Amino acid sequence: MNIVCEHLTYVYDKGSPFAVKALDDVSLTIAEGEFFGIIGHTGSGKSTFVQHLNGLIRLPSSKKKRYKPEKGEILPTLKVGEYDLTSRKTDFYSLRKKVGMVFQYPEYQLFAETVKDDVAFGLKNFSKGISKEETERAVGDALTACGLDPKEVAEMSPFDLSGGQKRRVAIAGVIVTRPEILVLDEPAAGLDPLGKREVMALLHRLHGSWCKTIVIVSHDMDEIAENCTRAAVFSEGKVVMCLPPRQLFKRTDELLSLGLDIPLVAKICLALQRRGIEIDCDFTADDFVAKVLALRRDRR
């Protein structure tokens, strides 16, 4: 399923003194199979954008029977696979099964008495009448995919787990329905370094085998550089850049002027550049080390 979005604009609390333009003419295409990153500082519209993808925020034209656009308004296009999100006839419920969404701090949404029940929640909603054995198996698979041992945690209360474990249970609760696209809003925020690494490794395992496409929203540039095939930079509701990390993080000055960070490797490259050493790498640690070693070999 490809995501195609053109001229998307969204205003919160339209017509009130609190009105905020969260998205301003956003055009973005995410192809099937991508590991797509979305960067931008707080309030740049990235969360609003991803909430459009599974219809949690709906376009006005999909809510009203006869939608009259305002004067000069460019009608947006928003398609996720075969779902046309501008249409009123779209089955948003089945769309949500195809597009899994993991919110920020998803562990705060856990509610059931046991891990098993919590993970099964989405499954029971989307696949009505699913048998007990099937549920059990799907829950076990999802927990295993998230690096948890079903035998150990399935009967535990989700509130007795550690922070990192809770988060993985929450992710399991979303992937259990086998969505084609998995969207995660700051999946590693607030975790310790080990927890962060585990979550990112988990996403790598899921990508391709479990969910075809992964979209992550992140503040952590190292995360983006190490994992993403492409990344879009949001600023004040607009997409200012959309490039693979290799090209994106070369535009250091622009990123810094937007108040964003750059990956550690990019900072080191910059420091080396100031001393006259040019290194052209894709800003992952492995590639950087390989290029540095190659350079040393050449100089000898």
Next chain:
Amino acid sequence: MKDVAFGQYYPVNSFVHRCDPRLKLFFLVAFIAAIFVANNFWALGACAAVLIAVVALSRVPLGKVLRAIRGVLILVIFSAVISVFFYSGETVYWKYGILCVTREGIFFSVFLIIRLFLLVICSSMLTYTTTPVALTDGIESIFHVHVLALIMSIALRFIPILMDETERIKNAQKARGADFESGNIFKRIKAIVPILIPLILSAFRRADELGDAMDARCYMGGKKRTKYKKLTFSWRDLVAFLTAAALVTGVALLRVYVGGM
């Protein structure tokens, strides 16, 4: 959730917004007294006229004001219907068993509807035009109970936070296929559980954090505390006071000299 009007402040600058919160509280009490003292349509009309003037002066859009009614609409209709059928009067239009529709009953329920609407709009005007902090300052200055005022201001402050939180949790569960809109009433109540439990947990967590933060800044309740902003009365408050006084007096006079319907 966004339809909950109570406790929401509408930020514009107006005559009503700039009145002293103590006076607004007094005005509200006086107005409510006037509504209940009023026993004929003239008096109730006077109340309505004053309220319309307040709404107009406050520059809060009419849509927002009417939204306050929506929450109590079912209650109002219910009580009006009950009183139409059970109020006994002399001019009977229709009778079946213990149910009867009388001229007096219809008058009474129309009266009731207007009364309840005025009551709700007036109270919501207070929260639309007064920030929670100003309201608490007002209450504290009238009653000299600091802890109570603090509890109230925290409670008011948390309403929007918890509403945002509810919205977030609701979205997260919707993304997992939760359905809050269809099914019968029992199904819907059951559907709320996945929102309610995380919400309560988060409320406790926030309360804990707030308590720690207050401790960390050496908060001591009950000690004699000074104010950063002192409340002062101005000419606006005199105008509001005189209006309230005139309204109550007028309504009382109408009750005595004109009498009931």
